[in-house]
Amino acid sequence: MEIRIPRLEEYGLSKKMGFLPDKEPLSRLTKKYYEPWEKIMDHYNDYVLMGRFRRIIDELPILSIEYLVSLKEKQRAYLILSFMAHSYVWIDKKPSDRLPASIAKPWIQVSEILEIRPIISYAAVCLWNWRHPFPNEPMNLSNLATLHTFSGTKDESWFYLISTFIEIEGAPCLQIILDTISAAYSKNRNIYIANMKKLSFYIEKITEILSRIYEKCDPYIFYWKIRPYLSGWKNMADAGLPKGVIYEGCSDDYRQYSGGSNGQSALIHLLDTALGVDHNPIGTLSYKTNTCNASVEKKCNFFQEMREYMPGSHRRFLEHLEKIINIRQFSLDNSNDFDVVSAYNACIINLKKLRDKHLQVVSRYIIIQSKNENFINMGLARHVNEKENLKGTGGTNLISFLKQFRNETTSCIIKSAIKPMSSLESCSNNRTIKMSLRNIFSEWNDNEWECIGGLCYV
Template sequence: MQLVLLSQTEVEFSCLIMEINHENEEKPLLFTLRRFHLSEDYGFLLPDPLMPQLSCQHLKGHRDLQLAHLALSFITMGFVWQEGEKGTVKLLPQNLAVPFWEISQMLGLPPILVHADFVLANWKKKNLTGPLKIENLDTIFSLPGGDSLRGFILVTFLVEKAAAPGVKAVVQAVNAILQPDKEALHEALQELAKAIKEMTDALKQMHDHVDPAIFYAVIRIFLSGWKDNPAMPGGLIYEGISDEPMSYSGGSAAQSTALQAFDELLAIHHSKESTAFLHRMRYYMPPHHRAFIEEIQSASSVKQHILSSRNEKLRVAYNQCVSALVDLRTYHIAIVAKYITIAAANAKARKGKPGYQAGILQINPPSSLEEKGTGGSDILSFLKSVRDTTRDAIIHV
């Protein structure tokens, strides 16, 4: 066994290293409230639970703004209608009102839930590689209404998705007149008629996924606005924006760009009252969607082109589009009758009785929307008028 002898210098160096290591050893932390985010004055309570006012400066691009509008619109509707029609608020708090207003101004949208929020931007796939079927879809944001609200949003999404080939056909039809190309126009009209029929088929899924009682008594009020609404006749004050109340319409199928685009292409002219409402709803659409309708409106008339050409094949194809649109609007009337008119009658029959149960939800139906759509229109008379004027567009021999 050999002994290793260290020089004095090596011994001193080793001792120095040991001292340094000893000094670097972690000292036990003091037991303090601050370590656990606790307060001497408030204990486990959060001393200042209010968030600072949200800033829009960190949002980048249209997509971020659109998703922010989606989030703030759902929060706003939940806040305004959380106590039902009898407990509506008169003021939207500044921390919500100011960023919502600023984002709305940037997007060219009103500060309220619109169709572009509720349906167009409010969906996701459960399985990213799966199909665009309702079983593989979900909403991003929701409100009271459970599976029925989810179904209502997603069936409406599927109607919009079915419209997509028709939107493409609109562009093809306008370009076919400019070229001109009768065969291309005929093909575009056939594609449009097919798309409208598929929209009707998609709408039929509403029966499978939405309970009429829950839609009427629970869901509808959260889609309602504060214009032409007896529950909020004075409108809503957006704190930090204006001391005067403002009035905005709630969500409506009339805010769907697809249907108004089809009307413009086919030169379907509605009554003065219906046209005024439809044109007002255009300001609840994203500006680029509204501009799409205006571009069609300014283009050469498809109907006049067909009339002047006296082409029988084009006349038949045009009429098929109009007939498909009549069928869609007739079916929409049937849906409204089931989910609003009949549901309202059933609710009246229970009037005076304690709120009844539908699933896990306690239902106390609102009375202010019995005959109106959430957009503020007299719903059935409006829909029937629009359906009838659509039928009037048929070109007869």
């Protein structure tokens, strides 16, 4: 079988920006025809404060998408309609189980063109919702801004921009992975090792960026003011939408979709795919052995479902890579080469650390906040008792699936690359090495967030 390694340009991707657009997204649809949409976005917070938002949307005319010509215009329309739709559904304590045709019809139509679900997504709030205020200066967290937020707070902007900046800093991973695949097929161990070291560096860098979320995003504001709007309407009976939402003007059937989630980031999927980290349906964890056990049958699980919430070109890029990926297999085939396997394991260890950090963030921003009382319960922002399972914006059992993802990552360590303990015992820092190895392979108990001092890990 001929192996064809893709070029990033084939899928609208780039070495510099990765899964982000090469140039910043449109901040406005300039055609006068779409002024009714833009006017709502201009006065969004005013309409919310006055309690008029649903009434204004109900009076909105149904606009055609035929005048959306460029890809950027379609992405902008999808962003606007996503914000309007989720505000309409979740803006009051009692959610609406219907979307008026003025939003529903164009939203479904533009979503079909972009090959993405008609629901708010990671693409809407993180990939297509940023600007570069000082274009002559580097893009970093001091030179990025959001186009829109639900709450009008800096906390919400910071929450989105952390992910946007992760996409920027993680962009080199795309070409590195393609080059590593090529090196593995040509059996060039030196290039393979060099590229895997680069990949490990960037995964570590992503974790460092995620750690900065605490700087300007308050957990209380996130949980009670931001998170409700990111909820979908799948498995949301507890939040007041047992059947989902009717998209008026399209059909009389209820639709159920998951909400916005970092699980929809193609960059994170790419790292898992490249390193051979398989994610199984919740509760069916099977640890890897030192063999290549990629399943040939299509998995039906959270990660696979989340790909339907990505832009179509991103999804197809991942599907292409799945057909040719060989990075883990190369390490398994060279399991006696300590440097090859160690380079692979370093990536897995750093990916596990990234998931540790994510779990810590989830604990601080969701778990702890859910235990606090609040005078307003809205959607997913509500007090949760001790016996209740906390749900993610996609309606998933939040803690169970995040723990499973971490354990599935850890299980990919190729243990044959670890030098025998007898050789380690001669080292002066023997205790440190033993602790490190124990931490890599240990299992965590169900009460682990209660066992790590003031920091809450899940």
